Amino acid sequence: MPKSPRVDPDQLLELFSVSFGAYYGDFTAAAARENLTASQGKTLGELSRGPVAMRGLADTLACDASNITGIIDRLEKRGLVRREPSPGDRRVKNVVLTPEGEQAVEAIRAHMDTTRAGMDTLDAEERATLHALLKRVFTARCGES
Template sequence: MATTRSDPLTLEVVELIGTVVARYYEEYDEAAAAHSLTGAQARVLGLLALEPMPMRRIAQKLKCEPSNVTGIVDRLESRGLVERRPDPADRRVKLAAPTERGTRTARELRDSLTFAREPLAELSDADRTMLRDLLRRMLGETGPATVAPPSAP
C-alpha cells in the first residue's frame, strides 16, 4: 500500500525530524555562544575545519549570499580564527582557512555537541547504519557521507 504525504505516520516522522533539527540548532547556537561566536560564525568555522574553501563555495554550502560570508569571515579573521590565503590552483582566488586556533575551536565546538551523539551511541551498530542509510536515501545520496556542521537555516 502506497503512503501519501498526509498519512499519520509520515506526518509524525516529519514532525520528529523538525524537532531533532530545532534541538540540534539550539545546542549548536549555545555551543557557539560559549565561544563568543554566532551560530553562523561557528558553522563557517566548522566547514573550514573540513577544508579551506573560497567564499563562493562557503555561501553555496550555507545557502546564503557570498557578501554575508565575507562579513562572517572578516569577523573570524579579526579574532584570529580564520585567515585568507591564495588558492594554489588559482592564485586569483582567495581561500578562507582556519588558523590553528580556529581548528582547535571548531573541534571543541563539535565535541561539545552531545544532543544527537549520546542517544545515537545507545543504538546498535545495525540501527545506526540503518538510520544513516535511510537519511541518505531521503537526501538522494548513495555514496559515503561526510560529516559537516549544520548549514544556516
C-alpha cells in the same frame, strides 16, 4: 519487528522539524561556549573539511556572497581563519582554518551534549541503520553510487 506502522511523509517531516530544532539548539549552545554564533560555528564546520573559496561557502550555506565577507572578517580578526590567494585564479580567496580554528571546531563537537546523549541510546547496528537512511534522504543528489 514492525517498529511502528504507518509513518507517512508528513509525520516524518514533522519529526525532522523537531529533531533539527533540538540539534540546532544543542549546536548553538556548544558554539556559544566558544563565544561563537551559530553561523560562525557552521562556517568553521564547513572549513574543517578543507579550504573553501568564499564563493563555495556562500553556496554551501545558501546565502549571499556578501554575507560571507563579514563572517570571515570576524573569524579572521579572531585568528580562527585565514584568507589565502588561490594560485590558479587571482580573483579567488581560499579560506583556511588555523590551528586555533581547528580547536574551536573540536570543542564544539565535543560539547554537543544533548545530541551525544541521544546517540548513546543507539547500539552500533542502529547507528549504522540511521546513518544509511539519513544519507539516502539528504545526500542523494551528491550521490556517489
